[in-house]
Amino acid sequence: MLNIISLDKVYTNEYTLYGGENMVKTITLKKLRPGLPEVIKGIDTKLERYIVMKRGRPVAIMLGPDDYESLLETIEILSDKEAVKRIIKAKKEIAENKIISLEDLRNRIEKANA
16 A cells, blocks of 8 residues: 655655665755756756755655656556555565576576477
C-alpha cells in the first residue's frame, strides 16, 4: 500500500529519501525566483529535488522529468495488486536464497527452445 504524507509536516531544510540516494531540498519562493537557473541546473545535472515553500508552507515540488516518470510508474505498479503480490513473493524468494544465476536461466531457456 502506498503511504501518502502531508507536505504540511515537512519543514526541514533537507531530508533524506531512499536511504540517502537523493536529497530533497526546500527553498523559499523568494529565493527561488533569482536562483531558478541554478535550481534547474541542479535538477538537470545532479537529480536534485526541491520543495518550494511560501510563507512557511509547501506549495510546489520540483523534480526532473525522469524522476516524475519514475514516480508515475511506481504508483502504477503499486496500484496493481497482482504486481505487488509478485514483488512480495520475489522478495521472499530472494531472502530464502531461491535464486538462479543469469547463466543458468539462459541455459534453461536454450534447453526449452531446443
